[in-house]
Amino acid sequence: MSAPVTQMKAPTRLEYLVHAGATTTTFLHSILKGQLVGRRCPVCHKVYIPPRGACPTCAVLCTDEVPVSNSGTVTTFSIVRIPFEGQRLTPPYACAHIVLDGADVPLLHIVGGCSVDEVRVGMRVEAVWLEIPQPTLATVTWFKPNGEPDRAVNDRGEVVP
Amino acid sequence: MRSISIAGIAQLPSKLAEHHMDAAELVQAVTALALADAGIERKQIGFVCSGSSDYIMGQPFSFVMALDGVGAWPPIRESHVEMDGAWALYEAWVRLQHGDIDTALVYSFGKSSVGNVDDALGMQLDPYYVAPLGVSPMALAALQARALLDARFANERDFAQAVMRARLAGARNPNIPTPTATTVDALLAAPWVASPLRAHDAAVRTDGAAAIVLRAGGPGPKITGFAHRIEPHALGVRDLTTSPSARRAADDAGASRIDVAEIHTPYASQETILRNALGLNDRMLVNPSGGTLVAETPMVAGLLRVVEATRAIRDGAHRALAHATSGPCLQHNLVCVLEST
Numbered sequence: 001m002s003a004p005v006t007q008m009k010a011p012t013r014l015e016y017l018v019h020a021g022a023t024t025t026t027f028l029h030s031i032l033k034g035q036l037v038g039r040r041c042p043v044c045h046k047v048y049i050p051p052r053g054a055c056p057t058c059a060v061l062c063t064d065e066v067p068v069s070n071s072g073t074v075t076t077f078s079i080v081r082i083p084f085e086g087q088r089l090t091p092p093y094a095c096a097h098i099v100l101d102g103a104d105v106p107l108l109h110i111v112g113g114c115s116v117d118e119v120r121v122g123m124r125v126e127a128v129w130l131e132i133p134q135p136t137l138a139t140v141t142w143f144k145p146n147g148e149p150d151r152a153v154n155d156r157g158e159v160v161p
Numbered sequence: 162m163r164s165i166s167i168a169g170i171a172q173l174p175s176k177l178a179e180h181h182m183d184a185a186e187l188v189q190a191v192t193a194l195a196l197a198d199a200g201i202e203r204k205q206i207g208f209v210c211s212g213s214s215d216y217i218m219g220q221p222f223s224f225v226m227a228l229d230g231v232g233a234w235p236p237i238r239e240s241h242v243e244m245d246g247a248w249a250l251y252e253a254w255v256r257l258q259h260g261d262i263d264t265a266l267v268y269s270f271g272k273s274s275v276g277n278v279d280d281a282l283g284m285q286l287d288p289y290y291v292a293p294l295g296v297s298p299m300a301l302a303a304l305q306a307r308a309l310l311d312a313r314f315a316n317e318r319d320f321a322q323a324v325m326r327a328r329l330a331g332a333r334n335p336n337i338p339t340p341t342a343t344t345v346d347a348l349l350a351a352p353w354v355a356s357p358l359r360a361h362d363a364a365v366r367t368d369g370a371a372a373i374v375l376r377a378g379g380p381g382p383k384i385t386g387f388a389h390r391i392e393p394h395a396l397g398v399r400d401l402t403t404s405p406s407a408r409r410a411a412d413d414a415g416a417s418r419i420d421v422a423e424i425h426t427p428y429a430s431q432e433t434i435l436r437n438a439l440g441l442n443d444r445m446l447v448n449p450s451g452g453t454l455v456a457e458t459p460m461v462a463g464l465l466r467v468v469e470a471t472r473a474i475r476d477g478a479h480r481a482l483a484h485a486t487s488g489p490c491l492q493h494n495l496v497c498v499l500e501s502t
Contacts, residue, residue: 012292015276015277018218019275022186053189055229059231
């Protein structure tokens with residue numbers, strides 16, 4: 001009897017040229033200028049960063065551009081301790097939700113420039129930029145501690161004003 | 162059956178390339194137009210259903226990102242089909258039959274400009290025997306067209322005439338790229354791409370979005386029948402010269418006494434098959450919009466046929482048929498029959 005066939009190869013490949021859309025395009029342009037610019041919902045007035053084309057709560061276009069601060073507050077985090085394919089950083093490192101001053105929703109990013117043991121909820125951090133900006137959020141390498149006193153964060157993950 | 166009406170319709174213009182708006186922006190715009198047309202607020206909608214494909218959009222979970230344009234908070238009842246929006250409309254119609262909710266919002270969006278639609282559609286094929294061959298959808302449609310010629314059900318002039326009719330009607334449609342004027346003889350003089358099909362026998366692919374608001378009872382064209390049927394996956398076991406699935410769907414949907422039909426033809430050669438299967442004749446107005454040969458947005462084309470059929474009824478038709486198809490060589494067919502109230 002002939003050997004059983006255990007597998008067949010059928011490689012497939014699809015290529016795309018995806019356009020970022022109007023909102024993301026203006027965000028990427030602001031990154032190239034070294035600025036973080038969000039958008040405000042005209043109905044609920046929340047400032048989203050990264051900006052969203054439509055407010056996911058109110059379903060209206062977010063048209064107002066709003067510059068937000070380079071600094072913010074860690075509202076939650078996780079320490080990544082395992083290696084995986086395509087990883088940009090060497091573990092351990094912290095990924096975190098950071099509410100930037102002037103924004104209403106957290107930005108998911110990396111906290112670096114300190115030991116992972118120092119990362120905590122309420123910690124104040126600021127963006128560390130690459131010298132030559134690229135049109136990607138990775139132009140902000142990570143957020144590092146900025147030395148300011150911690151802020152209070154409530155049970156809903158909101159920075160207490 | 163519970164009586165369901167088309168309360169509102171909308172489309173964004175079909176463009177060769179829509180680079181400006183992302184999926185959420187397309188969905189926000191088209192659903193806002195449909196709701197305004199229906200005079201219904203977002204918060205009144207009982208069920209939301211969409212049709213789109215990540216393979217077309219080139220982005221994983223593109224339908225989830227697009228939900229930003231719907232306002233899914235507080236949490237809504239929502240569903241999605243990885244199919245043309247016509248099937249999302251079917252799901253919403255079935256959902257309204259349950260009787261506990263009275264309104265539904267259906268939308269679909271697609272961009273042919275971001276990738277190679279033929280390559281993406283190739284992913285639907287049998288992964289063992291057909292997909293590895295790398296045959297294009299046009300080559301499969303050409304096999305079907307050849308079978309039609311061999312059976313003497315059509316000739317190449319019929320295909321060219323279907324393209325001519327589409328372009329003449331499409332020239333009056335403000336929502337599509339202006340078709341190029343031509344003659345049947347000029348079309349027939351063009352070279353074959355996959356014989357017996359020429360480049361113009363394939364639909365002009367576009368980017369766009371469409372939306373429909375359904376309501377139980379109330380004014381607006383009434384859905385009197387809605388059905389879809391599918392044929393086997395293996396092309397070799399099908400008679401490609403006919404479409405028993407389209408015929409069964411039309412029978413199930415009660416497609417008789419039709420004034421206007423909007424049919425989904427990815428290839429000109431398929432118009433002959435569908436006219437026969439759906440029982441269309443020269444007394445009926447077929448594709449007054451120009452149909453899909455002049456503008457076919459993937460995942461939107463079928464839902465847009467229902468939008469166009471609704472327009473036909475608003476313009477005075479009594480009964481209109483909308484048809485959508487999916488899969489190679491008209492594998493899966495849907496028929497929706499609308500009647501004026």
